[in-house]
Amino acid sequence: MAINIKRPNGTEDVLPKDxxxxxxxxxxxxETAESFGFSEIRIPTFENTDxxxxxxxxxxxxxxxxxxxxxxxxxxxxxRPEGTAGTIRAMLQNGLLNEALPQxxxxxxxxxxxxxxxxxxxxxxxxxxxxxAGSPSPCADAEVISLAKTLLDRLGLKNIELYINSIGCxxxxxxxxxALRSYFEERKDELCDTCLSRLEKNPMRILDCKSxxxxxxxKDAPLIIDYLCEECSExxxxxxxxxxxxxxxxxxxxxxxxxxxxxxxTVFEFVTTEIGAQGTVCGGGRYDxxxxxxxxxxxxxxxxxMGIERLLLVMEKQGCDYLTPKKCDIYFATMGxxxxxxxxxxxxxxxxxxxxxxxxxxxxxxKAQMKYANKIGAAFTVVLGDNELNEGKAKLKNxxxxxxxxxxxxxxxxxxxxxxxxxRMLESLEDAEAFPAFPMNKESE
Ligand code: ATP
Ligand code: MG
Numbered sequence: 507m508a509i510n511i512k513r514p515n516g517t518e519d520v521l522p523k524d525x526x527x528x529x530x531x532x533x534x535x536x537e538t539a540e541s542f543g544f545s546e547i548r549i550p551t552f553e554n555t556d557x558x559x560x561x562x563x564x565x566x567x568x569x570x571x572x573x574x575x576x577x578x579x580x581x582x583x584x585x586r587p588e589g590t591a592g593t594i595r596a597m598l599q600n601g602l603l604n605e606a607l608p609q610x611x612x613x614x615x616x617x618x619x620x621x622x623x624x625x626x627x628x629x630x631x632x633x634x635x636x637x638x639a640g641s642p643s644p645c646a647d648a649e650v651i652s653l654a655k656t657l658l659d660r661l662g663l664k665n666i667e668l669y670i671n672s673i674g675c676x677x678x679x680x681x682x683x684x685a686l687r688s689y690f691e692e693r694k695d696e697l698c699d700t701c702l703s704r705l706e707k708n709p710m711r712i713l714d715c716k717s718x719x720x721x722x723x724x725k726d727a728p729l730i731i732d733y734l735c736e737e738c739s740e741x742x743x744x745x746x747x748x749x750x751x752x753x754x755x756x757x758x759x760x761x762x763x764x765x766x767x768x769x770x771x772t773v774f775e776f777v778t779t780e781i782g783a784q785g786t787v788c789g790g791g792r793y794d795x796x797x798x799x800x801x802x803x804x805x806x807x808x809x810x811x812m813g814i815e816r817l818l819l820v821m822e823k824q825g826c827d828y829l830t831p832k833k834c835d836i837y838f839a840t841m842g843x844x845x846x847x848x849x850x851x852x853x854x855x856x857x858x859x860x861x862x863x864x865x866x867x868x869x870x871x872x873k874a875q876m877k878y879a880n881k882i883g884a885a886f887t888v889v890l891g892d893n894e895l896n897e898g899k900a901k902l903k904n905x906x907x908x909x910x911x912x913x914x915x916x917x918x919x920x921x922x923x924x925x926x927x928x929x930r931m932l933e934s935l936e937d938a939e940a941f942p943a944f945p946m947n948k949e950s951e
Contacts, residue, residue, distance in 0.1 A: 515623050515629065516621070516623035516627075516628045516629030516630065517628065517630045518628065518630075518815070526828050526831040527818055527821070527822075527828050528818070529831075530661075530828040531634070531661065531814055531817055531818065531821075532614055532634070532814075533829065534657065534660050534661055535612075535614065535657055538653060538656055538657045539636055539653065539657075542610070542649065544611060544612040544636050544638075544653075545610065545611055545612070546611070546612055546614075547593060547596060547597075547611040547612070547613050548613065548615075549586075549592040549593055549596045549613065549615070550586075550592065551616065552583045552584060552585050552586065553583065553584060553591065553592050553595065554582070554583060554584075555575050555583060555584040557584075557591050557592070558573065558584050558586075558587060560591075560800060561767075561768055561799065562587065562588065562591060563708070563711075563766060563768065564707075565703075565704050565707050565711045565767070566765055566767055567714070567715075567716070567765055568588070568619060571620065572587055572619035572621055573618075573619070573620070574587075574618045574620060586615070586617055586618065587617055587618060587619045588617055588633070588635075588766065588811060589613050589615050589617065589633055589635045589811055590635070590766075590768070590796075590809055590811070591800075593611060593613060593635075593637050594637065594639075594796060594797060594800055594807070595800060597609060597637075597639065598797065598800060598802045602639075603640075603797065603803070603805055607639065607640025607641070608638050608639060608641045608646065609638070609639045610636070610639075611636065611637055612634070612636035613633075613634070613635055613636070614632065614633070614634050614814075615632065615633060615635075616630055616631070616632050616633075617630070617632070617633055618630055619631075624784070625781065625784060625819070626781055626782065626783075626784030626785075626813070626815065626816045626819055627784050628815060631813055631814070631815050632813070632814040632815060633811040633812060633813060633814065634657075634812045635790075635809060635810060635811030635812065636653070636809050637807060637809035639805050639806075639807035640806070640807070641806065642794070642806040644741050644742075644744040644745040644748060645744075645748055646808060647745045647772045647808060648745055648748035648749055648752060650808055650809065650810060651668065651670075651756075651790075651810075652749075652752050652754060654776060654788050654790070654810055654812070655668065657812075658776060658787070661817065661821060661826060662821070662824070662827060663778075663787075663817070663820055663821065663824065664824055665779075666776050666777065667755075667776070667777050667778070668754065668755065668756040668757070668774060668775075668776055669756070669759035669762055669775050669776075669777060670749075670756050670757075670758055670759070670762075670772065670773070671730070671758060671759055671760055671761070671762040671763075671772075671774070672731060672734055672738055672739075672741070672742040672771050672773070673710075673730050673762075673763055673764070673769055673770065673791075674733065674734050674735065674770070674771065675737070675738055675770050675771060676770075676795070677738075678734050678738055679710075679730075679733075681733050682710075682733040683709055683710065685728040685733065686709040686710065686712070686713075686727060686728060687705060687706075687709050689726075689727050690727070691705070693723050696719055696720075696723060697712065698717045698720055701715050701720050708767070710730075710763055711767075712724060712727075713727060713761070713763045714764070714765050729760040729761075730760065730763070731758075731760040738771055741771055742771070742772065745772055756774075759775075762774070762775055764791055765789075768793040768795065768799070769791040770791075770792055770793055770794045770795055771792045771794065772791050772792045773789075773790070773792075774789070774790055774810070775788065775789050775790075776789075776812075778820055780820060780823050781816065781819045781823060785816075786816070787812055787813060787817055787820060788810055788811070790809055790810020790811065791808060791809075791810070792807070792808040793807055793808060793809075794806040794807065832862055833862065833882065833883045833884070833885065834862050834879070834882050834884040834885065835856070835862045835863060835885050835886065835927065836853075836856060836861060836862075836863050836864075836884065836886045836887070836888065836923065837863075837864050837865065837875075837879040837882070837886070837887045837888075838852065838853065838863070838864070838865040838887070838888050839866065839872055839875040839876055839879065839887055839889045839890070840865055840866055840875070840890045841889075841890070841891035842891060842892060844892070845890035845891055845892070845894070845895060846865065846866070848890055848895060849865035849866075849890055852919055852920075853865055855919070855920050856919075856920055859920050859924070861920075861923075861927075864882070864884070879905065880905065883905075884905055885904070885905060885906070885930065886902055886904060886905060886923075886926070887902075887905060888900050888901065888902050889901060889903075890915075894915065895915070898914060898915050898916060899912055899913065899914050899915060900912075900913055900915055902926060904926075906930075913926070
């Protein structure tokens with residue numbers, strides 16, 4: 507039997523040629539979150555399975571169909587299907603919630619869900635997400651939504667719609683569940699088996715069933731928004747008001763219920779139609795009961811998560827700019843052993859000063875070395891041979907302009923290179939028209 511060592515279905519390799527795209531998203535996400543007062547948190551890749559049963563909810567698709575669970579000795583562990591449960595667990599376990607509120611953390615992590623792989627839907631995918639704990643106020647909802655919107659804008663993304671809804675609190679939910687139950691009860695025979703079992707325990711979950719038949723039945727189901735209690739309605743009205751004040755366009759979509767059980771009051775999604783069926787790039791909301799449910803005090807909280815693969819699909823589609831990967835500053839083409847040793851010595855010193863330096867390690871001829879320097883986009887090259895070593899000087903070539911300058915191979919080499927390098931930087935700055943703090947969508951320029 508042939509061994510299968512191929513990448514598992516629904517996973518991806520990120521190759522060196524593409525990694526700068528990921529770094530762009532990660533860097534801008536970090537900077538944006540930090541500018542809103544969030545700090546990074548890192549949590550384990552797997553947790554006790556019970557954590558997800560408790561928080562995500564036993565009747566959700568994630569728990570019922572998508573979790574990767576292993577039995578290790580006597581204990582059941584699950585690869586995290588999302589970041590909120592583990593993050594709140596970590597905040598509780600490490601006493602963060604006893605410190606000054608609101609506590610604000612963000613994360614960039616991998617998630618695992620056993621789903622049917624397709625464009626924008628993977629089995630291992632990555633999220634940028636964040637959680638804010640402590641504030642019951644709708645201004646916190648507006649703040650978190652505004653952060654998501656700022657990030658999408660800074661990435662240069664266009665045509666992404668914000669949909670908001672309120673799914674109420676346990677008080678309004680009780681009345682709503684009754685209404686839903688009696689609605690679905692009438693068409694019980696047509697529901698799928700999973701939804702049938704949800705009818706008693708959690709009828710709201712039927713609303714996000716992916717089966718077309720259940721979806722069709724759910725179309726005319728009662729809407730939660732018509733069942734909100736006074737406090738929840740007022741919260742929602744205030745949020746809408748804040749969003750308008752912040753100049754953030756939104757649409758109320760009473761059909762959004764979100765796929766995880768812990769949400770209360772505000773839920774929201776940022777959606778695009780440009781990358782096919784998997785167009786939700788960000789999903790989030792308030793979860794005022796979760797911390798208590800996990801053994802903490804009653805502390806209201808909220809957050810969101812963005813799918814990084816989906817963000818990158820939209821960025822690619824819309825031709826967004828990425829931060830440019832660092833390229834070789836100086837390449838030493840060498841002839842002979844003594845020249846190679848000199849190149850090694852100079853490279854070590856240059857690297858100490860932060861330069862990206864390279865020399866030949868393949869024993870290539872001079873012509874092939876220059877071809878290689880060109881291929882990797884080296885900014886400068888220096889040819890070193892016996893002549894250069896004897897005279898103690900060499901030619902430093904600017905690969906873009908072709909200009910050559912003599913440079914001494916003495917202990918001032920790095921300082922001399924600095925001067926030439928800075929001149930080149932200044933020239934290219936003069937050539938560049940504008941220098942935006944964040945990469946912009948090309949169309950907007
Ligand atoms: P969907 O409705 O697309 O299944 P979801 O409601 O299950 O999304 P969340 O649990 O809210 O998604 O996760 C937040 C974000 O993570 C999503 O908006 C999406 O961008 C991303 N995401 C979720 N599941 C996947 C997946 N299997 N592959 C890639 N990205 C995903
Ligand atoms: Mg899903």
